[in-house]
Amino acid sequence: MSQIAAKLDLPEGRLETKLPDDKPLYGAAEARAEAERCLYCVDAPCIKACPTSIDIPTFIQKIATGNVRGSARTILEQNILGYSCARVCPVEVLCVGDCVYQEWHGAPIAIGRLQRYATETATRAGEPPLFTPKTRASAERKKVALIGGGPASLSCAAYLALEGHRAVILEKRALAGGLNTTGIAPYKLHAEDALHEVAWVRSLGVELQTGVEVGVNVKGDALLAEYDAVFIGVGLGADATLGVPDESGPGVVGATAWIESMKLGAPSATPLGRVVVVGGGNTAIDMARECARLGAREVTILYRRDAEAMSGYEHELAHAREEGVRVVVNAVPVGFMRDGGGTLFGVIVAEAANGRPILGTEHRLACDLVGVAIGQAKVQSIAGELPGVALDAKGCVQVDATTKRTGNRKVYAGGDCVNGGKEVVNAVADGRDAAHAMMLEWGQRTVTTKAKLAWTGAARG
Amino acid sequence: MADLTTDCAGIKSPNPFWLASAPPTNTGEQIMRAFDAGWGGAVWKTLGNPIVNVTSRFGAVDYAGRKVMGLNNIELITDRPLDVNLAEMREVKKRYPKHALVASLMTETREDWRVLIRKVEDAGCDGLELNFGCPHGMCERGMGSSVGQEPKLLEEITRWTKEFAKTPVLVKLTPNIGDILEPGIAAVKGGADGLSLINTVKSLIGVDLDRMVPLPRVGAQSTNGGYCGPAVKPIALHLVAALAREKAIGVPISGIGGISNWRDAAEFIALGSSSVQVCTAVMHHGYRIVGDMIDGLNEFLDARGMKSVRELSGRAVSSFVEWGDLDLGYKLVAGIDAKKCIGCQLCVTACWDGAHQCIFTGPADGVRPPHAHTKGPAVAPKPLPMGLLAGDRVPWIDEPECVGCNLCALVCPVEGCVTMREVETGAHETWNDRVAQGRDKVPGGIHG
Numbered sequence: 001m002s003q004i005a006a007k008l009d010l011p012e013g014r015l016e017t018k019l020p021d022d023k024p025l026y027g028a029a030e031a032r033a034e035a036e037r038c039l040y041c042v043d044a045p046c047i048k049a050c051p052t053s054i055d056i057p058t059f060i061q062k063i064a065t066g067n068v069r070g071s072a073r074t075i076l077e078q079n080i081l082g083y084s085c086a087r088v089c090p091v092e093v094l095c096v097g098d099c100v101y102q103e104w105h106g107a108p109i110a111i112g113r114l115q116r117y118a119t120e121t122a123t124r125a126g127e128p129p130l131f132t133p134k135t136r137a138s139a140e141r142k143k144v145a146l147i148g149g150g151p152a153s154l155s156c157a158a159y160l161a162l163e164g165h166r167a168v169i170l171e172k173r174a175l176a177g178g179l180n181t182t183g184i185a186p187y188k189l190h191a192e193d194a195l196h197e198v199a200w201v202r203s204l205g206v207e208l209q210t211g212v213e214v215g216v217n218v219k220g221d222a223l224l225a226e227y228d229a230v231f232i233g234v235g236l237g238a239d240a241t242l243g244v245p246d247e248s249g250p251g252v253v254g255a256t257a258w259i260e261s262m263k264l265g266a267p268s269a270t271p272l273g274r275v276v277v278v279g280g281g282n283t284a285i286d287m288a289r290e291c292a293r294l295g296a297r298e299v300t301i302l303y304r305r306d307a308e309a310m311s312g313y314e315h316e317l318a319h320a321r322e323e324g325v326r327v328v329v330n331a332v333p334v335g336f337m338r339d340g341g342g343t344l345f346g347v348i349v350a351e352a353a354n355g356r357p358i359l360g361t362e363h364r365l366a367c368d369l370v371g372v373a374i375g376q377a378k379v380q381s382i383a384g385e386l387p388g389v390a391l392d393a394k395g396c397v398q399v400d401a402t403t404k405r406t407g408n409r410k411v412y413a414g415g416d417c418v419n420g421g422k423e424v425v426n427a428v429a430d431g432r433d434a435a436h437a438m439m440l441e442w443g444q445r446t447v448t449t450k451a452k453l454a455w456t457g458a459a460r461g
Numbered sequence: 462m463a464d465l466t467t468d469c470a471g472i473k474s475p476n477p478f479w480l481a482s483a484p485p486t487n488t489g490e491q492i493m494r495a496f497d498a499g500w501g502g503a504v505w506k507t508l509g510n511p512i513v514n515v516t517s518r519f520g521a522v523d524y525a526g527r528k529v530m531g532l533n534n535i536e537l538i539t540d541r542p543l544d545v546n547l548a549e550m551r552e553v554k555k556r557y558p559k560h561a562l563v564a565s566l567m568t569e570t571r572e573d574w575r576v577l578i579r580k581v582e583d584a585g586c587d588g589l590e591l592n593f594g595c596p597h598g599m600c601e602r603g604m605g606s607s608v609g610q611e612p613k614l615l616e617e618i619t620r621w622t623k624e625f626a627k628t629p630v631l632v633k634l635t636p637n638i639g640d641i642l643e644p645g646i647a648a649v650k651g652g653a654d655g656l657s658l659i660n661t662v663k664s665l666i667g668v669d670l671d672r673m674v675p676l677p678r679v680g681a682q683s684t685n686g687g688y689c690g691p692a693v694k695p696i697a698l699h700l701v702a703a704l705a706r707e708k709a710i711g712v713p714i715s716g717i718g719g720i721s722n723w724r725d726a727a728e729f730i731a732l733g734s735s736s737v738q739v740c741t742a743v744m745h746h747g748y749r750i751v752g753d754m755i756d757g758l759n760e761f762l763d764a765r766g767m768k769s770v771r772e773l774s775g776r777a778v779s780s781f782v783e784w785g786d787l788d789l790g791y792k793l794v795a796g797i798d799a800k801k802c803i804g805c806q807l808c809v810t811a812c813w814d815g816a817h818q819c820i821f822t823g824p825a826d827g828v829r830p831p832h833a834h835t836k837g838p839a840v841a842p843k844p845l846p847m848g849l850l851a852g853d854r855v856p857w858i859d860e861p862e863c864v865g866c867n868l869c870a871l872v873c874p875v876e877g878c879v880t881m882r883e884v885e886t887g888a889h890e891t892w893n894d895r896v897a898q899g900r901d902k903v904p905g906g907i908h909g
């Protein structure tokens with residue numbers, strides 16, 4: 001197993017570096033001005049809308065008083081990946097979407113940007129550590145293996161490390177961070193920033209082994225024998241394919257694979273040309289927006305049903321349209337056109353009813369690149385490695401909703417491999433909850449609910 | 462993390478943050494919730510003979526979109542039976558033995574003081590705070606600020622209480638006086654173990670112009686109240702500092718007045734407070750604000766290498782001097798950062814109408830006003846600074862005329878855009894030096 005430094009040199013001139021931050025880091029005065037607008041609501045709707053229940057009004061109040069490190073601590077205690085979540089969360093449908101200003105007279109508070117300001121400022125190079133991990137006697141110090149180095153595992157591992165446990169992440173790629181590193185639209189988060197966060201998590205004491213695939217380099221039973229607990233955070237697998245004629249070959253790519261190469265790979269000299277993206281989810285919209293911003297001649301989203309049925313966020317779709325993306329609904333690809341050399345030059349599109357092609361409606365759409373964003377396969381092999389771990393009908397790992405424990409008492413799971421593909425913030429919540437459940441299981445009461453005050457009203461009668 | 466434990470005149474608490482005697486400390490249930498939230502101490506709502514309150518009781522001043530810059534109240538001391546308060550006090554102390562629980566008291570005769578002190582000390586309070594500050598209602602009955610404004614009376618009553626008290630006695634002072642040293646010294650002479658200040662500032666918060674009745678309105682009338690909240694902080698800071706630097710005082714101070722966050726608290730502590738008391742910010746935002754106060758003060762102390770809050774206490778006192786001791790040769794001039802300027806030119810109008818006419822715009826040399834100290838035109842910089850954001854709207858400073866007053870820097874909305882730069886003048890002396898050397902005198906002044 002190779003131990004690789006978290007920060008690898010990424011290729012020069014990667015395509016993603018051409019797309020700057022949509023929401024750059026606030027300056028101190030900007031952050032304070034925005035923070036001071038917050039009403040500091042009680043039992044605030046924004047907290048309830050956050051899958052990790054960050055105490056948003058409190059962290060904002062701390063920015064307003066100049067207590068930026070305290071602010072970051074308020075965020076990270078609840079969501080250890082508060083930095084990347086600040087940048088990648090669809091805040092429009094989460095905290096910001098529920099800001100009381102939405103229903104009143106003003107622009108909602110820019111919670112994501114404030115959260116980025118606090119976490120980025122307080123964790124930048126040269127700042128003293130925000131947290132001191134607990135030290136535990138070796139008898140109490142447990143050892144946990146985390147399969148997959150994405151947000152769910154990073155979160156689980158970080159909370160374990162802070163509590164003085166040994167957390168070892170096994171990542172099959174060369175780089176950890178999961179989708180934060182490989183899949184986030186660059187105008188939200190660049191790969192090097194995701195890797196900085198991984199390095200910060202490692203600074204809490206989390207161990208990372210890259211190039212290690214469970215089932216290939218190490219067997220499940222070996223993990224179960226060596227570790228006190230195992231956490232599965234493998235995310236999702238390869239992009240699904242359409243299964244239509246001439247799909248296989250250059251020019252037709254899975255959307256997440258294309259996004260990963262755009263973010264991490266060496267730049268290609270070929271211009272993007274005309275791009276078609278197939279699918280109606282956020283991955284499809286991301287790829288379409290990225291292509292549009294990278295200068296594609298023409299970008300079209302093909303979706304097989306009505307616009308209302310698209311699973312992508314409305315605000316993302318609206319941005320895509322603003323950026324010139326054409327959205328064609330009730331349309332499906334039924335074949336591809338390639339020249340004698342196999343080069344793609346078009347896609348055959350049929351009109352669709354209820355998602356199914358209508359015979360005789362086929363027409364040709366010229367294109368140079370097709371991104372297929374119709375979902376990703378589930379990583380089912382992991383269940384076979386770990387006895388007691390069961391999958392549901394969709395191939396997702398089955399867990400207890402509260403403890404994130406699988407059918408094997410030592411094995412927990414969270415993130416996309418459990419929920420089928422949600423946000424980074426959901427994965428972080430799963431990882432945190434699993435870490436807490438493990439510690440409860442070991443008799444270490446780290447999960448405390450604030451005892452309700454039992455005022456007896458002594459002499460009130 | 463620094464050591465935040467506090468000892469104010471022998472009253473110990475896990476941190477310097479106490480709730481001031483006010484609505485947030487009206488009942489035991491509230492105080493226990495506050496302790497759970499992190500408050501280190503609480504001064505119970507003033508006990509005495511229960512009163513009857515009016516409706517309404519509060520009024521506020523908002524400023525620039527933010528609510529409750531200042532709060533005014535006409536509520537009196539506790540309206541709950543003494544026995545109920547005492548029973549709750551006993552319960553709180555039993556459950557929270559390490560927190561500071563101070564009984565604020567206000568009563569009349571020597572015997573009344575004796576009985577009240579015995580009762581609250583029996584209930585387990587850690588100290589007493591004599592309310593000689595309330596400027597509304599109670600003062601009409603010869604208590605509160607009517608005591609705080611009469612040094613002899615204040616001294617006498619303080620002496621009584623010291624005769625009876627087993628726990629430390631803090632005297633809470635009113636700001637509604639000419640010279641804070643008079644009641645401060647009287648309290649110390651009477652034997653006070655410590656001082657707490659300020660109580661509220663006598664005030665009328667506003668007028669309902671439709672009804673032609675001042676606020677807060679009680680039917681068709683109103684009365685003056687006590688003003689508190691962020692607006693009074695500068696007044697309070699001055700009075701705390703004035704006592705802290707006075708040799709004849711020498712007792713610990715619990716600072717009060719507009720403290721809303723850790724930074725405000727740090728300022729009061731730096732000017733000589735051992736503990737600080739908070740009311741209005743809690744009335745506005747709840748007990749939860751103490752989280753940031755603890756956290757923020759810890760960060761501040763850590764960042765400056767201070768191991769305890771005691772190391773901060775009084776750090777800025779010695780640099781608070783009389784005007785006559787200030788260095789007349791210290792000189793600042795303003796500078797504008799063209800990269801940051803947004804071109805609002807608020808500094809220009811502030812300087813021309815409100816200060817000393819030394820900020821100009823445009824490429825031409827400036828025409829100084831006829832009263833200028835420097836002869837000739839104000840020379841424009843060449844080339845004219847071009848702002849990244851403001852283009853040619855970036856103003857420039859006529860440095861020879863700049864008196865270094867700060868006004869432009871204060872009104873500039875952009876952080877770090879207008880900065881004040883020190884200029885060495887070579888000459889350093891104070892007004893008092895000049896007077897001592899006979900080169901100047903205080904015309905008609907009290908120094909003769």
